[in-house]
Amino acid sequence: MSAIWTIAKREIGSFFLSPFAYVVLASWVLWQGAMFALFCFFVAGAPVGSASDADPLQMLFGQTTLFFIPLLVFVPVLTMRLLAEETRQGTLETLLTAPVTSTGVVLGKYLAAMVFWAALWLPTLMYVWLTSRFGDVDWGRLGATFVGILGVGAYYMSLGVLMSAIAKSQISAAVLTFMSLGSLFAIGIMQFMQLDDATMQIIRYVSVWQHMQSFSSGIVDSRYLVYDLSLAGLGLFLAVQVLEIRRVEL
Amino acid sequence: MIEVEHLSKSYGARRAVEDLSFSVKKGEVVGFLGPNGAGKSTTLRMLTGFLPPTAGRIRIDGLDMLSEPVEAKKRIGYMPEACPLYGEMRVEEYLRYRAELKGVAGRNIGARVGAALEMASVKEVAGRIIGQLSKGTRQRVGLADALVSDPPLLVLDEPTAGLDPNQIRQVRDVIKGLAGQKTVLLSTHILPEVEASCGRVVIIHRGKLVREGAPDRIRSMGPGASVMLVSRSAEEPLLHALRAIEGVTEVTVRDRVDGALRCEVHTSSEEREELGERVFEALAKAGLSLRELREVKGASLEDVFSALTTTDHAQPAEEPSVPAEEAKS
Structure with missing residues (x-):
């Protein structure tokens, strides 16, 4: 157990010591800020009464896919190093000959990835603070929103870890992660098409937009959480298997 | 300390290690010799639990590497051939991380890191970033990593490769200093290294054991002068x-x-x-x-070595110091 934390700590340390981390975080905050400003203008400009339920925070987290498109790039960028860099540098050998299991290594990397994910969302608390100064914040709804974000992160980051285990270089890890998240996103987008009910049911689970719409309006839907956690678990399980196979190959 | 029985490793059709058996007793310093590509690194990687063997059995201090890998690995300080390190970390920071990963108790980490820095003579670069160090210094950081958890067994894969003569002497002195307190298995294809530091040598060629014994015994098997x-x-x-x-x-x-x-x-x-x-x-x-x-x-160990490891002579001859079951390979 302590090895998981040791691995995560090293990963987090070297990430936040690199200028790269701040480039990523700054551009992400810039994008979020622009979106938030856009929604604030929209709410402020709406005629009184027409947008009775409008809350810029809810719109930010749940009403737009625009918010999630950049994540298709940011997630790969955050997770690409995790295992691919160990493979490329050869440090996988020192890592796996230390008294740690492959599962411990994968969980350590995943824990670090979840910290990166949290770092992405920490700045949004600033918007919460701003909104609370000039209006009312529905704290229950906000709590549900963050549970939803955590759920999305759980499987986004797990897929990132898996792709980083499969790839032998950071670039290919990033590309693979982008492709897999992009495919899930594309499947989700299909909810806007006219399809039969059964297909629609499945698509609604996959759709990150649908997912966040539910959480941001305060509904903690356990079906989404089951989906998130199963996908996260599957990703991590496969990542461990890939590491085991990688050792046989070397 | 190390018991290897009928160890084999195949990569597809290619056999990197074939039915290799040998053992290393507590406190011995054993040289693991063979030309490049003989299967030395593959064997050491299996011994340290990085590669799973295709067949055979490895026991470290009585613990089976396959069934109790974590416990077995705790007893090994391993320095891989290429000596991979995290370039962005500082030396001391890296050693602290490795000590923690290897399960050194928090209160002992400072002392253990200090001792490892001292033993591998990298104290003066403790605060430097690893990526900026020379090859030789990085090699010694790798040695410090192997020593940091104070393991009873050290497995060093070509510890002096890429070092200058002074550094080679330093590393040899470290290894000599460990003799008696630790069990050391070091691989090399540099023969003077073996003569300088090892009490016993194991020579492999094409994944098979060809000779085993004290360096002077092996030397006496070579051609005349x-x-x-x-x-x-x-x-x-x-x-x-x-x-x-x-x-x-x-x-x-x-x-x-x-x-x-x-x-x-x-x-x-x-x-x-x-x-x-x-x-x-x-x-x-x-x-x-x-x-x-x-x-x-x-006639030196070198002659014996080249005689044994050039294809034609690679078959083990009748060799009294090798037990019959091991010689059959």
Whole structure:
């Protein structure tokens, strides 16, 4: 157990010591800020009464896919190093000959990835603070929103870890992660098409937009959480298997 | 400390290690020898739990590497061949991380890191970023990593590769200093290294064990020695005196230059010590002249090694120090 934390700590340390981390975080905050400003203008400009339920925070987290498109790039960028860099540098050998299991290594990397994910969302608390100064914040709804974000992160980051285990270089890890998240996103987008009910049911689970719409309006839907956690678990399980196979190959 | 039984590793159809068995006792310093590509690194990677073997059994301090990998790995300090390190970390920070990962108790980490820095003589670079260090220094950081958890067994894969002569001496001194307290298995293809630091050698070639024993024992299995001499004395008494020297198997006349005779004297492997001196003494005793005398080929571990590891001779001969079951490979 302590090895998981040791691995995560090293990963987090070297990430936040690199200028790269701040480039990523700054551009992400810039994008979020622009979106938030856009929604604030929209709410402020709406005629009184027409947008009775409008809350810029809810719109930010749940009403737009625009918010999630950049994540298709940011997630790969955050997770690409995790295992691919160990493979490329050869440090996988020192890592796996230390008294740690492959599962411990994968969980350590995943824990670090979840910290990166949290770092992405920490700045949004600033918007919460701003909104609370000039209006009312529905704290229950906000709590549900963050549970939803955590759920999305759980499987986004797990897929990132898996792709980083499969790839032998950071670039290919990033590309693979982008492709897999992009495919899930594309499947989700299909909810806007006219399809039969059964297909629609499945698509609604996959759709990150649908997912966040539910959480941001305060509904903690356990079906989404089951989906998130199963996908996260599957990703991590496969990542461990890939590491085991990688050792046989070397 | 290490028991390897019938270890094999295949990559597809290629067999990197084949039915390899050997053991290393507590406190021994053993050299693991073989030409490049003999399967040394593959074997060490299996011993340290990085590669799963295709077949066979590995026990470290009585613990099976396959069924109790975490416990077994705790007893090993391993330095891989390429000595991979995290370039962005500082030396001391890296060693603290490794100590923590290897399960050194929090309160002991400071002391252990200090001791490892000291032993591997990297104390002066403790605060430097690893990526900026020279190859030799990085190599010693790798050695410090192997030492940091104070494991009873050290497995070092070519610990002196890429070092300059001074650094090589330093690393050898560290290894010598460990003799007695730790069990060391070090791989190399640099033979003086083995002669300098190892009590026993295991030679493998093409994934198979070819010889095992003390370095001087192995040396005595090599070809005999030869000297070349030039003398102005008459041929008949000269050859007679040379052939009378104990252990001399053959004397061949090469050519004549300005009335001087140039010939070569060969001995069997058992009698090859100080051949030059013995030739000189014999000629002096017989009152013969000697213009030139030089060793043509000093039988060294190197000769044995090359004799054993060139394809034709790779089959293990009858070798008393290798138990029958191991020699059959």
